[in-house]
Amino acid sequence: MNRQKNRERLRQETFDLCIIGAGASGAGAALDAALRGYRVALIDRGDFAGETSSRSTKLIHGGVRYLEQAIKKLDLAQLRQVRHGLAERRTVIRNAPHLAHPLAILTPVFSWFEGMYMTIGLTLYDLISGQDSLPKGSWLSKAQALDKSPMLTRQMHSAVLYYDGQFNDARYALALAHSADEAGAVVVNYAAVTDFRKESGRINAAIVQDQFTGETIDVRATVFLNCTGPYADSVRLLANPDLDQRIRPSKGVHIVLPRETLNSDYAILIPKTTDGRVVFAIPFGDKVFVGTTDNDYSDLNQEPVLEPSEVDYLLETVRPYLDKTPERSEVQSGFGGIRPLIVSSRADTKTLLRDHEVEHDTTSGLLSLLGGKWTTYRVMAQDAIDWVGELLNKSAKSSTETHYLVGGENYKYADWQRLQNQYNLPAEVCQHLMRTYGNRADQVAQLTQQPALANKLTDSQPFINAEVVYQVREEMAVTPRDVLARRWRLELSDWQLTAQLAPQVADLMATELDWSDAYRVEQIRAYQHQLNTFMTRAGLTHERTEALT
The missing domain is CATH 1.10.8.870 (Alpha-glycerophosphate oxidase, cap domain)
Structure with missing residues (x-):
């Protein structure tokens, strides 16, 4: 990817589609559209995956929490989300095997009943996933669990083992953008949309400012797609100030501890916390990531950072599950991200669905891809580009399900x-x-x-x-x-x-x-x-x- 060359192409060419936001969904949409033969520009005010898409828990999953809620509340929407996530899990791993792989996860339990409950739930999780390449779970004795993860608490009765996927989120988004570039898309980072030009109320160009030189470029396109995640409302309202806000941002943070905290390749799922969330402790390289929290967040002009109360909360949450409690002095870093939850009538962010929606504003012509989560980025992108094809009157079929990303083909x-x-x-x-x-x-x-x-x-x-x-x-x-x-x-x-x-x-x-x-x-x-x-x-x-x- 050559930034200078791509900046010149932004200036000179007219595109079928300009995508604003180069996180998971935006980069995924750029690749999908370029592979369908559309002329595509992908721009971001910062770096690729510079915000939410680089600050996930690094899991590719259907969502154990969503499955439990779906069963308890007979909520078909949540069950559908789990099914979508598990179907996409295998695709995410297949298309970039250097960046994604199966991860074994242990759930310590403290009674026979709790073990049976978790086993039934995770067996159902495996059944929904179908015939993919991930191993199936099992209920382990205390001795078996300690053999796999020796730092677990001796107070546990047993542990339930299951598998999800783990990936390098920032490099995966970069691979999507890089693959889009190689498929013909014009990809430029640090290029911020400051305004739109319109004709008869409809957008026909975006005014884009280079964040290093201050220079502005008019990017001309037939369709504009907003993929800015938690910042989607600012772009929507820039296109049409009469729109209602649709995103309710939620902050999630992780703390980072030494690998010796677990001394294992097995992650831990903590299935219940004081406020009804789930928390993971996950080995990642030579560290362990512990997270995440889930709280309303309003100051989108500020990067979300780790706060002392969040450090304390996560240390307290992991404490009952480990034989040796980590100290604050062992926390080596942390990171925060903002989830783009779609506004609904649900009471709080923990119960908001993270499913996605493609919105078309008929006044300005802007398309917005709202909500969603990392695991289902490809389906989100496919849905959005299907709509783009209709607007262009030039429909073509998506081919991303079997398209290897940069670095993935013939990887050994x-x-x-x-x-x-x-x-x-x-x-x-x-x-x-x-x-x-x-x-x-x-x-x-x-x-x-x-x-x-x-x-x-x-x-x-x-x-x-x-x-x-x-x-x-x-x-x-x-x-x-x-x-x-x-x-x-x-x-x-x-x-x-x-x-x-x-x-x-x-x-x-x-x-x-x-x-x-x-x-x-x-x-x-x-x-x-x-x-x-x-x-x-x-x-x-x-x-x-x-x-x-």
């Missing part, structure tokens, strides 16, 4: 050994390259023929200098945070180490992007200040905060 994890032999790189580096770039790992490894690019940035992580160069040249990374928070996931897992590596990343980017020394220093300082703010706002230890400064 075992090829890391070939990389090691061919490029003489450490085993952990080659394994990381395969899991991160799939069949494009060779392109990264080839850069290490320039010896300095083969160097690791730090002994504790497998990241190498060549990756930063590749991410700038091929993945449209333009800030240190693009690299450290999304193309790698280091910001999510360790604020302190992220701050330490920011100067090295900025140095590599400065060479590639021809930054001045003053601009490079500004980038480093601004990012480190942001990380320091996250830590301070979370109320973490003084010693950790001091380490950043």
Whole structure:
């Protein structure tokens, strides 16, 4: 993906479809539309998956909570959502096997009755999933559960095992955008819609401002599709101020603990909390993510951050399920995201459905893809592009169900050994390259023929200098945070180490992007200040905060 070339195409071409928002649904819609032969522009005011789509629990699932509610309340809408999620789970894993894989999840229970209840529910969950490649669940004895996850509480009676999918959300969204680009879409990040131009009340162009240069471009298209998630109302009202608001934002946060917290490849589902939610503790790389919360959120102009009360809540929630309780001082980072829940008559955000809707405003002509969740992004995109085809009077069939994303086709994890032999790189580096770039790992490894690019940035992580160069040249990374928070996931897992590596990343980017020394220093300082703010706002230890400064 070449940002400069794509900016020029934005200026010069007229499109069938302009998609606003390059998270899961927007990038998925861009790929779907490009594969159908439409002329597509995909723009985002920030980076790809810069907001909600990079801050999920990293699960591909039908939703155990939704299944329980569907049964208790005989709610067919929730049951339909579970079925959709489980059907898409296998597709998400199939199309990018380097970024998604099955995950074993244990649910500790404290009585025979509770174990039977969970077993029946999760057996039904397996039955709804049909004949996919994930293993089926089972009810484990206490000894069997401790063998798989030795840090579980000894107070449990037994545990129920089931499987869902796990994925790297930010890189999955990037792969969607990258795949759309290779299918012919014009893809540009840091391009914000500031207004629309209209003719007889209907949109015929979006005024788009480059967030680095301040330059504006009129992007001309026949149809405009709003895929901005929790920010959808701002785009809808920009197109037509008379519309009612449809989105009720909900904030969810995670805390990040050392991998030793679980000391296992098995995740934990905590099925009941003090306020009726479910919480997961999930191994992800060398950390454990614990989340999520679910609370109304109103200040959409501010990035959601981890608050001290949320840290306390999640530590208290996980406490009864572990033999050794994590301390606040062990929290190494955290992250918050905003769910785009569709307004309904339901009383609170925990019971709002996360199913999706395609809305067509006949006054302005704007299409908006509302609601939804990560697992069903492909169906959401397909529904939206079906509608686009009708508006264009040029319908075509979706082909995304069997379309491999960038890095996914003919992927074999075992090829890391070939990389090691061919490029003489450490085993952990080659394994990381395969899991991160799939069949494009060779392109990264080839850069290490320039010896300095083969160097690791730090002994504790497998990241190498060549990756930063590749991410700038091929993945449209333009800030240190693009690299450290999304193309790698280091910001999510360790604020302190992220701050330490920011100067090295900025140095590599400065060479590639021809930054001045003053601009490079500004980038480093601004990012480190942001990380320091996250830590301070979370109320973490003084010693950790001091380490950043």
